[in-house]
Amino acid sequence: MNCPAGHKGAIQFTDRREKSWRSQIMTAKPSIHKEGFTMSDNELVTLSKSFAVSIINLCETIRERKKASVIINQLLRSGTSIGANIHEANYASSKADFINKFQIALKECYETDYWLEIFHNSKMILDEEYSNMFSQCSKLRKLLIASLNTAKKNAAQQTKP
DSSP states (O other): OOOGGGOTTSOOOOSHHHHHHHHHHHHTOTTOOOTTOOGGGOHHHHHHHHHHHHHHHHHHHHHHTTOOOTHHHHHHHHHHHHHHHHHHHTTOSSHHHHHHHHHHHHHHHHHHHHHHHHHHHTTSSOHHHHHHHHHHHHHHHHHHHHHHHHHHHHHHHHHOO
């Protein structure tokens, strides 16, 4: 049996179908099954990690401008939580748990949108910074929605007799 990404302690796939539904959901392309799937090969994972780094850098830039505020931590938490929940979904104990982790990631994405807008409207970030971060967050949101739709569709099909 294989462990996702070769990590010890990861949930082992019990059969090919189990591995398949995770691969299909994580790629957000339900018709494609990729054998030997690892999360590091996935666009959603890569984008969420890149976004987390961008959020960290943006928060540091805001602090350097001496515009330190308690709400910087809100943006930092929500923006980095997206990728953490996507990563955690790879180790979900069930399909329902997997879907739940993606739903949490999507909620964090919406919260990050909110904080970016607040920071932009209060002039704590520049128009260019806002535009770049909003674009990245929107792309993540679209991928998460597509992945959730695929996951729910696949879960519904597998529960039918």
